[in-house]
Amino acid sequence: MSRKIKILLGVGVYFAVIIAIGLIFGSDGKNESFQPQNEFKLEPWVHIKIAGIDLSINKAVLYLVLASAATVATMVWISRRMADKPNRVQTAVELAYDLTRNNITGGNLDRTMAIKWFPFLATLFFWIWFSNIIGYLPLPTNTEHPVDILGVEVPAFALYAATANISIPLVLTLVVWFSYHYEGVRHKGFFPYLKSWLPSGIEDMPFAFKAFVFVIECISHFVRLISLSVRLFANILAGHLLLLFMGGGLAVLLGLAALGALTFPMAFVFFVFEVGLVATLQAFIFSTLSAIYIGGAVAESH
Amino acid sequence: MEFASEIGQTLVLAATEGGEEEGGSFLVSPGLGLMIWTLLVFGFTMWVLSKVAFPRIQEALDKRAKLIAESIESAERAKQESEELTAEYRARLTEAREQADDIVARARKAADTAKAQATEEGKDKREELLAAARRDIEAETRRSLERIRKQVADLTVLTTEKVTRKSLDDADHRKLVDDALSEVDFASLAPEESKG
Numbered sequence: 001m002s003r004k005i006k007i008l009l010g011v012g013v014y015f016a017v018i019i020a021i022g023l024i025f026g027s028d029g030k031n032e033s034f035q036p037q038n039e040f041k042l043e044p045w046v047h048i049k050i051a052g053i054d055l056s057i058n059k060a061v062l063y064l065v066l067a068s069a070a071t072v073a074t075m076v077w078i079s080r081r082m083a084d085k086p087n088r089v090q091t092a093v094e095l096a097y098d099l100t101r102n103n104i105t106g107g108n109l110d111r112t113m114a115i116k117w118f119p120f121l122a123t124l125f126f127w128i129w130f131s132n133i134i135g136y137l138p139l140p141t142n143t144e145h146p147v148d149i150l151g152v153e154v155p156a157f158a159l160y161a162a163t164a165n166i167s168i169p170l171v172l173t174l175v176v177w178f179s180y181h182y183e184g185v186r187h188k189g190f191f192p193y194l195k196s197w198l199p200s201g202i203e204d205m206p207f208a209f210k211a212f213v214f215v216i217e218c219i220s221h222f223v224r225l226i227s228l229s230v231r232l233f234a235n236i237l238a239g240h241l242l243l244l245f246m247g248g249g250l251a252v253l254l255g256l257a258a259l260g261a262l263t264f265p266m267a268f269v270f271f272v273f274e275v276g277l278v279a280t281l282q283a284f285i286f287s288t289l290s291a292i293y294i295g296g297a298v299a300e301s302h
Numbered sequence: 303m304e305f306a307s308e309i310g311q312t313l314v315l316a317a318t319e320g321g322e323e324e325g326g327s328f329l330v331s332p333g334l335g336l337m338i339w340t341l342l343v344f345g346f347t348m349w350v351l352s353k354v355a356f357p358r359i360q361e362a363l364d365k366r367a368k369l370i371a372e373s374i375e376s377a378e379r380a381k382q383e384s385e386e387l388t389a390e391y392r393a394r395l396t397e398a399r400e401q402a403d404d405i406v407a408r409a410r411k412a413a414d415t416a417k418a419q420a421t422e423e424g425k426d427k428r429e430e431l432l433a434a435a436r437r438d439i440e441a442e443t444r445r446s447l448e449r450i451r452k453q454v455a456d457l458t459v460l461t462t463e464k465v466t467r468k469s470l471d472d473a474d475h476r477k478l479v480d481d482a483l484s485e486v487d488f489a490s491l492a493p494e495e496s497k498g
Contacts, residue, residue, distance in 0.1 A: 075355035082362030119352035
């Protein structure tokens with residue numbers, strides 16, 4: 001029996017068991033009151049309003065602060081006890097530091113630009129990474145569904161990630177977006193910078209064609225705002241939704257409790273996948289693309 | 303700023319109010335307040351990392367890189383030194399061996415010379431002795447021959463006198479002796495040299 005057939009058979013049996021469970025136990029009726037997306041809803045905990053802007057402290061702000069605290073604490077702690085013979089944690093941090101310095105920053109920017117932008121790009125990587133990882137730790141943050149423990153109402157443990165909220169990747173993307181335009185204009189001047197958007201090889205083309213290409217390039221620059229932010233946001237949100245559904249959400253939603261026994265192992269697999277790969281990969285991609293955008297804006301030829 | 307805050311307000315309102323009614327649209331509605339919080343928190347993080355963490359880590363890494371470079375350098379130096387020493391010792395050893403060979407060769411030569419000289423001297427001495435012996439023998443032989451010749455002459459004279467009963471005059475005497483001597487072969491008694 002070839003491997004392909006074995007895998008197909010395994011998947012087939014898996015789905016057959018799911019259908020069988022559905023037929024045997026029957027649904028308790030679709031659960032209308034459970035809104036999975038509300039896991040990501042932000043309830044203001046402390047109402048703050050300054051100059052008409054709602055600066056209320058909510059779950060996302062807590063996660064921002066947690067990510068920041070974890071980043072600062074880890075990095076400062078490691079930096080204070082840098083030994084000549086590193087232990088495992090120090091080796092890991094050194095590896096990550098080396099990645100941000102020589103790969104993400106050094107690989108995409110020239111020397112002076114790398115020195116200038118290294119703190120920003122490295123912080124992007126570390127902060128997004130810590131933010132992603134904290135997102136996989138269950139924390140008592142679900143105030144919508146508190147749990148009664150010995151008469152005390154304690155918020156339920158829940159998974160959430162700052163990066164699973166569009167505002168946060170978006171504002172980071174905006175900073176990157178304005179930064180690379182600023183560097184481009186600073187290096188080349190305003191009009192030469194706009195001109196440098198045009199790809200090489202179309203100098204001899206008629207003006208109308210060049211204008212057309214320029215419009216496309218303009219659109220592509222604005223699309224970067226969406227692609228960079230949504231890539232991070234959607235990856236983390238999708239991961240959390242998968243964990244939510246596989247970890248029991250699907251069973252609740254379908255009113256089919258027995259299904260949970262089958263989906264739960266999948267939740268475990270996805271959890272390992274998210275923590276082991278997606279969290280680091282997305283932090284890496286976000287900071288690398290930022291470096292590429294900044295490097296591209298100051299590069300001689302487009 | 304006014305305009306921005308208005309947009310933010312609208313978005314936040316959309317996020318908080320729209321959530322319940324529109325299902326999940328709040329998921330993709332950015333909130334200005336949260337964005338400001340993000341900027342603040344991220345900015346603070348970046349400030350601390352770039353002031354405290356990154357320089358220290360870089361310093362430690364540079365220090366280690368320098369240490370490693372120095373270690374490699376000193377190891378190379380030590381290696382070179384030891385190689386130089388080895389070469390020197392080898393040269394000295396070769397020199398000493400050459401000297402020893404030289405000494406042995408010289409000694410052998412001296413011994414050979416001495417031996418040859420001794421042999422030569424011995425030979426000379428032997429030949430000298432032999433020559434002396436030969437001279438002695440010759441002299442003795444000659445003396446003996448002389449004595450024999452004289453005795454033969456005397457005996458001849460005596461015998462002749464006895465036979466003839468007369469004394470011989472000088473001329474007779476000489477003739478007799480010569481005759482007798484010519485009859486007697488002394489040649490066999492003479493040494494080799496005197497023969498020729």
